[in-house]
Structures are given as structure tokens and as C-alpha cells.
Amino acid sequence: MEKEIKLFLAPMAEITTAAFRKTVRSFSPQAVLYSEMLSAAAIVSGGMHNEYLLKKNEDDDPFVYQILGGDPELMKRACIALQERGPLGIDINMGCSAPEIIKKFQGCRLLSDIKIAEKIVKSCREVCKCLLSVKMRSGFEETDVDYIVDFALMLQDAGVDYITIHPRHGKLSFKRKADWGLIKEFKEKLSIPVIANGDILTPEDAISCLEETGSDGVMIGRAAIASPWIFYSIDMLLKRGFYDLTVDLFDIYKDVMESIADTLPENLHKSRAHRFSFYYFKNFVFSHELMNKIRVLDRIDLMINTLRDYLERNPHERVKSFKGGLYGIHEDLAGSRY
Numbered sequence: 001m002e003k004e005i006k007l008f009l010a011p012m013a014e015i016t017t018a019a020f021r022k023t024v025r026s027f028s029p030q031a032v033l034y035s036e037m038l039s040a041a042a043i044v045s046g047g048m049h050n051e052y053l054l055k056k057n058e059d060d061d062p063f064v065y066q067i068l069g070g071d072p073e074l075m076k077r078a079c080i081a082l083q084e085r086g087p088l089g090i091d092i093n094m095g096c097s098a099p100e101i102i103k104k105f106q107g108c109r110l111l112s113d114i115k116i117a118e119k120i121v122k123s124c125r126e127v128c129k130c131l132l133s134v135k136m137r138s139g140f141e142e143t144d145v146d147y148i149v150d151f152a153l154m155l156q157d158a159g160v161d162y163i164t165i166h167p168r169h170g171k172l173s174f175k176r177k178a179d180w181g182l183i184k185e186f187k188e189k190l191s192i193p194v195i196a197n198g199d200i201l202t203p204e205d206a207i208s209c210l211e212e213t214g215s216d217g218v219m220i221g222r223a224a225i226a227s228p229w230i231f232y233s234i235d236m237l238l239k240r241g242f243y244d245l246t247v248d249l250f251d252i253y254k255d256v257m258e259s260i261a262d263t264l265p266e267n268l269h270k271s272r273a274h275r276f277s278f279y280y281f282k283n284f285v286f287s288h289e290l291m292n293k294i295r296v297l298d299r300i301d302l303m304i305n306t307l308r309d310y311l312e313r314n315p316h317e318r319v320k321s322f323k324g325g326l327y328g329i330h331e332d333l334a335g336s337r338y
């Protein structure tokens, strides 16, 4: 039987807004899109200020909400509320390593307490008719392979449908290289699907990761901000063995930024636009200079003008072509069903 490879946009706070997802979707009808992490407590308290975060675009599907919390009952109630919106799945965050989150015993802190993590998963499972998944790091403060494999087996027994593993422990943030060897270990020990995440920067990396780990899919974060078209290229590599794509970097920037302006409340424009720009500007030679100019701006139209001015001075940077192909060892993956 052909293996079905799934591609996932990683959940990213302040990035994977409905505005950004629209652009990713325009390049890839199939990629599974994730929300930003959503506080279970905020969902349950139902404040209207939360509505823009929960907004699901008509073309978001297949779509997964990611929830963050440490209280089994609150997490369960958040699942009930989100499920009404018809997502493909709900994902439990066991990866966030921000100090304020860890202090609340949430995110990757849950990896240090197998009992509470199990309670959370079981109580979400009781109510989730949609898919239930966990996105995890390889540990809270260190990676103990035996421990974390047992932890993943517990998640499987507690009823999650798949696990995404970002193989770095919480103290590492983005330091060192993601240990794809651990993903392979998960794949060998678990019977549910395992999705690989961490340091997939190019379409070719995605293929290498699939080959090295045997994972059932790949999840991409930072590279998808700079290249919202990356899922299209990977899909082409898998289906046809090559990709060939030309993009107008200004048009894509303008689309995302205008969409932020149209869909988010004004007090959030600056933070969301700055964060997107920070990663997206990696496409340009003088990204630091550009970012320094953006940092002092509040208004989205002025940020768009800043990139327009830059590209008028550097017109050769506006349109970029990406080409690649599978050669030699990767050929057996070409033709995998997506």
C-alpha cells in the first residue's frame, strides 16, 4: 500500500493567524493548517477578544486548533467549545518553553509529569470526536530517550491519534540541531502516526527527513513563514520528483500584511506584522536594514511601502524562482500519495 505523506503548517504564536493561513492555503490545498496556540482558559471564559484567534477561514480545512493549558477539566471544556467549529483535529501543546508558560505548568512542563499529562489527554479524549493529537518536545529540561518514548507510549494508550515531535528539549529552544534520530525511534516504537518537526528548511530537507525517520509526515514552522509556498514545492517533489516555482515576493508580503490589517484588531497589527516581517525578510539580502526600518513603524501601509521602496532600489530581488529535484536515494519517495 502506498504511504500517505501528510504536510503540516506548524502552530506559531502571532504568526499562524487566519491572515497568514490564507496565503499558505493559496499555494497548497492539502496542507494541514494549525491555529496559533490558544489558551484553554481564555477559550472557556469565552471573551470576545478571543474571537479573532478562533476565526476559521472557509478554506482553512484541513485545520487543527492547538490548545494550551494544564488543567484537565478546562482543557476538556476548551475541546467541547472548539469542536463546534468543525476542525479536523485538536492538538495539545506540550512543547512551548516560554518561561511564563512553564511557570503555569503548561507547554513542555507537562512532559515532566506523566500522570497529569495522561489525565489531560484522557479528559480531552472523552469529548473529542475529531482527531486528538499532541505536539511535544523531547523533554522538559533534558532528553532521556527511554523516558520520552515511554511518555509517547502513554499518549498513544491514552488515545491520541498522532504525535508530532520536535526533538529538542525545552531548555534548548532552537539551539543545537533537532535530533531526527529520536523521531525514528518514535516511529519504531509507536503504532500511531508520527509527524516529524524541526529544522526542515527546504523541500529537499523534508524528503531527507521523511527518509531518515520514516515519519508519516512533516511539520514546518520557520521555513513556512519565509516561504509560504514550501508545501507546494514538497508536494511537487513527492508527486513528480521535481519542483519549479516562481514567486513575486512583494505580492506575497502585501497579501499577508493587508490580510492582517483586514482581519485583526488594530492593537495587534504592529506585533503580528513585525513578527511576520522578521521571518519573511530572510528572503532579502539586506534583511537587517529592512527590519530596522520596519521596527519603528506602527502602520501596515507604511511597512508595505518600505518593502516597495527597497525593491525599487533592488529590483532583481523581487521575483524569485525555486527549482529542485529528487536524485538518487530519494527516488523511491516520488509518487507517494499526499
Ligand SMILES: Cc1cc2nc3c(=O)[nH]c(=O)nc-3n(C[C@H](O)[C@H](O)[C@H](O)COP(=O)(O)O)c2cc1C
Binding pocket: 010, 011, 012, 013, 014, 015, 036, 037, 066, 093, 094, 095, 096, 135, 166, 197, 198, 199, 200, 219, 220, 221, 222, 223
Ligand atoms: C514564532 C514562533 C511561534 C511559535 N509558536 C508555537 C505555538 O504556538 N505552539 C507550538 O506548539 N509551537 C510553536 N512554535 C514552535 C514551532 O511550532 C516548531 O515546533 C518549531 O519552530 C520547530 O520547527 P521549525 O524548525 O520548522 O521552525 C513556534 C515557533 C516560532 C518560530
